[in-house]
Amino acid sequence: MNIAKPNSYRSGPDERGHFGIFGGRFVAETLMPLILDLEKAYTAAKADPAFQGEMDGYLKNYVGRPSPLYFAERLTEHLGGAKIYLKREELNHTGSHKVNNVLGQIMLARRMGKKRIIAETGAGQHGVATATLCARFGLECVVYMGAVDVERQQPNVIRMEMLGATVVPVQSGTRTLKDAMNEALRDWVTNVHNTFYCIGTVAGPHPYPTLVRDFQSIIGNETKAQMQEIEGRLPDSLVACIGGGSNAMGLFHPFLDDSSVEIFGVEAAGHGLTQLHAASIAGGRPGVLHGNRTYLLMDADGQIQDAHSISAGLDYPGIGPEHSWLHEVGRVNYLSATDDEALAAFQLLSRLEGIIPALEPAHAIAKVMELAPKRPKDHLMVVNLSGRGDKDVPQVGDILRGKK
Amino acid sequence: MTTRIDTRFAELKTQGRSAFVTYVMAGDPDLTTSLEIVKALPKAGADVIELGIPFTDPMADGPSIQAAGLRALKIGMTLRKTLELVRDFRKDDNVTPLVLMGYYNPIYIYGVDKFLADAKTSGVDGLIIVDLPPEEDDELCIPALKAGLNFIRLATPTTDDKRLPAVLANTSGFVYYVSIAGITGAAAADANAVGEAVARIKRHTKLPICVGFGIRTPEAARAIAEKADGSVVGTALVDALKNSLDAEGRATAKTVNAVAELTAALAQGVKGAKQAAE
Numbered sequence: 083m084n085i086a087k088p089n090s091y092r093s094g095p096d097e098r099g100h101f102g103i104f105g106g107r108f109v110a111e112t113l114m115p116l117i118l119d120l121e122k123a124y125t126a127a128k129a130d131p132a133f134q135g136e137m138d139g140y141l142k143n144y145v146g147r148p149s150p151l152y153f154a155e156r157l158t159e160h161l162g163g164a165k166i167y168l169k170r171e172e173l174n175h176t177g178s179h180k181v182n183n184v185l186g187q188i189m190l191a192r193r194m195g196k197k198r199i200i201a202e203t204g205a206g207q208h209g210v211a212t213a214t215l216c217a218r219f220g221l222e223c224v225v226y227m228g229a230v231d232v233e234r235q236q237p238n239v240i241r242m243e244m245l246g247a248t249v250v251p252v253q254s255g256t257r258t259l260k261d262a263m264n265e266a267l268r269d270w271v272t273n274v275h276n277t278f279y280c281i282g283t284v285a286g287p288h289p290y291p292t293l294v295r296d297f298q299s300i301i302g303n304e305t306k307a308q309m310q311e312i313e314g315r316l317p318d319s320l321v322a323c324i325g326g327g328s329n330a331m332g333l334f335h336p337f338l339d340d341s342s343v344e345i346f347g348v349e350a351a352g353h354g355l356t357q358l359h360a361a362s363i364a365g366g367r368p369g370v371l372h373g374n375r376t377y378l379l380m381d382a383d384g385q386i387q388d389a390h391s392i393s394a395g396l397d398y399p400g401i402g403p404e405h406s407w408l409h410e411v412g413r414v415n416y417l418s419a420t421d422d423e424a425l426a427a428f429q430l431l432s433r434l435e436g437i438i439p440a441l442e443p444a445h446a447i448a449k450v451m452e453l454a455p456k457r458p459k460d461h462l463m464v465v466n467l468s469g470r471g472d473k474d475v476p477q478v479g480d481i482l483r484g485k486k
Numbered sequence: 487m488t489t490r491i492d493t494r495f496a497e498l499k500t501q502g503r504s505a506f507v508t509y510v511m512a513g514d515p516d517l518t519t520s521l522e523i524v525k526a527l528p529k530a531g532a533d534v535i536e537l538g539i540p541f542t543d544p545m546a547d548g549p550s551i552q553a554a555g556l557r558a559l560k561i562g563m564t565l566r567k568t569l570e571l572v573r574d575f576r577k578d579d580n581v582t583p584l585v586l587m588g589y590y591n592p593i594y595i596y597g598v599d600k601f602l603a604d605a606k607t608s609g610v611d612g613l614i615i616v617d618l619p620p621e622e623d624d625e626l627c628i629p630a631l632k633a634g635l636n637f638i639r640l641a642t643p644t645t646d647d648k649r650l651p652a653v654l655a656n657t658s659g660f661v662y663y664v665s666i667a668g669i670t671g672a673a674a675a676d677a678n679a680v681g682e683a684v685a686r687i688k689r690h691t692k693l694p695i696c697v698g699f700g701i702r703t704p705e706a707a708r709a710i711a712e713k714a715d716g717s718v719v720g721t722a723l724v725d726a727l728k729n730s731l732d733a734e735g736r737a738t739a740k741t742v743n744a745v746a747e748l749t750a751a752l753a754q755g756v757k758g759a760k761q762a763a764e
Contacts, residue, residue: 098621106621106622107619107621107622108590108617108618108619108622109617109619110545110546110616110617110619110640110642111619111639111640111641111642111644111645111653111664112546112640112642112643112644112664112667112668113644114619114621114644114645114649115644115645115646115649116644254549254552255542255543255552255556260543261543264543264544264545267545267546268545268546268548268668268669271545271546271667271668271669272667272668272669272672273667274643274644274667275667369591369594369595370589370590370591370594370617371543371591372543372545373617375594378591380591380595382595383564383565383566383592383595383596384541384565384591384592384593384594384595384596385540385541385542385559385592386542386543386591
C-alpha cells in the first residue's frame with residue numbers, strides 16, 4: 083500500500099473520528115446519541131480553563147504528578163549501550179498510568195451529570211483506578227472483568243471491592259478483556275440514561291481514542307520537559323508496551339512530530355508469533371470490533387481469535403486505531419516480546435534497580451534489553467514504566483517456583 | 487426497484503394485518519437442521535425471516551443469541567455457508583423475504599462488493615447490520631442500496647426526533663424499532679410505550695415499522711401487532727431450539743418442530759390482533 087506522509091502526525095482524527103482508514107464509530111444506534119453527547123461534552127470541557135484547572139489540582143495532589151523521569155544507572159551499565167531513563171508511571175496513585183485517563187473521564191462524567199460509572203478491565207489496573215476515583219467522588223462503580231483475569235489478578239479484584247466497586251466476572255467468550263468490553267457495552271446499551279462508560283484504553287468508538295490519548299499525553303509532555311531539564315535535549319528513542327496502547331500513546335503523541343525521535347511500541351507475543359499471542363499488528367489485519375476499525379487478530383471468516391499473553395493487561399486481540407495508523411504511515415516501529423522475554427525482564431529490573439515492574443511494561447523492558455546495547459552511550463532512551471508489579475507477584479511467584 | 491420485502495408488506499397492508507418476523511441463527515445447531523428450520527418458518531406463519539450471521543463478539547445480543555452464534559461457529563459456520571443456506575432455501579421459496587442480521591466484521595473481511603453480489607444472487611433481500619449507524623453509511627449501506635438490497639436500520643428509544651431523519655435517510659424495506667434500550671432477549675417491551683414510539687416514527691416515514699427486542703409470547707406479539715406493522719421474535723425461538731437439543735448440544739428429532747410450533751403459536755397471536763393502527 084502506498085500511503086502519503088502527512089504534514090503532521092498529531093492532527094488526527096478527522097471530524098468523523100478517522101485516523102486514515104482506522105477508527106470511526108461502529109456502534110449500535112442505541113449508543114450513537116450517547117457518544118455524540120460525549121463528544122460535545124468533551125469539546126466543551128477542553129475549551130473550559132476551569133476543567134483543566136480542576137484536573138491539574140487532582141493530578142498534582144491526588145495522583146502525585148509529575149511522575150519522575152529516573153536514570154536507570156545499573157540497567158544502563160548492565161546493557162552497556164544507550165542511557166536508559168524510566169518514566170515512573172508506576173509511582174502514580176493506584177500504581178499505573180491508568181489513573182491519568184480515569185481522572186479525566188470521571189471529571190467529564192461529573193460535568194455530564196452521570197452518577198453510575200462502568201468500566202472494563204484486563205489486569206485490573208484500569209478497574210482499580212476507576213474504583214478509586216468513583217470512591218473519591220461518591221459515584222456508583224461496576225467493573226467488568228473476564229473470569230480468567232479475575233483468577234490471575236486477585237490482588238486487584240480485592241482492591242476494587244475494598245474501594246466499593248462491584249466486580250462482575252464475565253463468563254462469556256474467552257473470558258478475558260475482549261469479553262469484558264463486550265459485557266460493558268451491553269451494560270451501557272441497557273443503562274443509557276444514568277451511566278458513563280469509562281473506557282480504559284485508546285480504543286472504542288470516536289471520541290474515546292482521542293480523549294484517552296489526550297488525558298494520557300501528560301506522560302509525554304512531562305517527559306519532554308524533564309528530559310530538557312536533565313539532558314538539555316530531546317530523547318533519541320521511546321519504548322512502551324501495547325495492549326490497547328494508552329500508555330504508549332500517552333508517551334508517544336507529544337513526540338510524533340519530532341522526527342529525530344525513534345519510537346518503538348511493544349506488543350505481547352505470548353508463546354511466540356506462530357503460536358498463541360496478542361500482537362495485533364504483527365499477526366493481525368484491519369477489521370471492525372468494539373466501535374472502531376483497527377488491526378485485529380481474526381480468522382479467514384472475520385471471527386475474532388483468542389489472544390494470549392502472560393500479562394492480562396495486554397491480552398486483547400486488537401489495538402487502538404491511532405496505533406494502526408502510525409504503523410501504516412511508518413512513524414512508529416511495532417515490535418513484540420514473548421511471555422518468557424517479559425518474565426526475564428521482570429526479574430532483571432527487579433534485581434538491578436529495585437523496581438518490580440508490572441508484567442505489561444516488562445514487555446517494553448524486554449525490548450530495551452535488545453535495543454539499548456546496539457545504541458551508543460550518548461543515546462537517550464526513555465521507557466514507560468507504566469505500572470508496578472504488586473498485582474503480578476502471586477502469579478510470577480508461582481511461575482518462578484515452577485508451580486504453573 | 488421492488489424487493490420481496492416491499493411486496494410482502496404491500497400484501498399484508500391489503501389484508502389489514504401486521505407482519506410476523508422471525509429470527510434464527512444460521513447454522514444453529516448444524517447446517518442441515520438450520521436449513522430445515524428456515525424452510526419450516528414460512529409454513530408455520532412467518533411473514534419475514536431474519537437470519538443471524540454468527541459472530542464471536544455480538545455486542546448487542548443477550549446470552550441466548552450469543553450462545554446460538556457460538557453453537558453455529560463451533561460446527562464451522564461461516565458467512566459463505568450462510569449465503570449457501572439462503573441459496574438452498576430459495577430453491578423452494580421465492581416469495582418469503584429474507585434479511586441477514588449481524589455485525590459488520592465478517593462482511594468487511596468477506597469484501598463488501600463481493601458480499602453484496604453474492605448476497606443478491608443467493609436471494610437475500612435486506613441487511614440489518616447492528617454496528618453500522620448512519621455515520622458509517624459509506625461502508626455498506628450506500629453500496630447495498632446500489633446493489634438492490636434493502637438496508638434496514640434500527641431506531642431505538644434513544645433516537646430522538648432530531649436524529650430520526652438521519653437514521654431514516656437511507657433506510658429502506660422497513661424500520662426496525664428496538665423497543666427497549668438494551669440487548670436482545672432482556673426486558674419485556676411495554677406495548678403502550680411502543681405505540682407512542684411507532685406513532686412518532688411514522689410522522690417521519692412512510693416505511694412499515696416492525697418492533698423487536700423483548701417480545702416472547704403470543705400475547706405480547708398480539709399486543710405489539712396492534713401498535714406496529716410487524717413484530718420480531720428472536721430470543722424466544724432460539725431458546726426453544728436450545729431446549730430441544732441433547733446434552734452435547736446436538737439436534738434431536740424434536741428440534742425443528744420445537745421452533746415451528748412456537749412460530750405457529752406466535753403467528754396466531756399476531757393474526758389475532760386487531761388491525762394495526764394506521
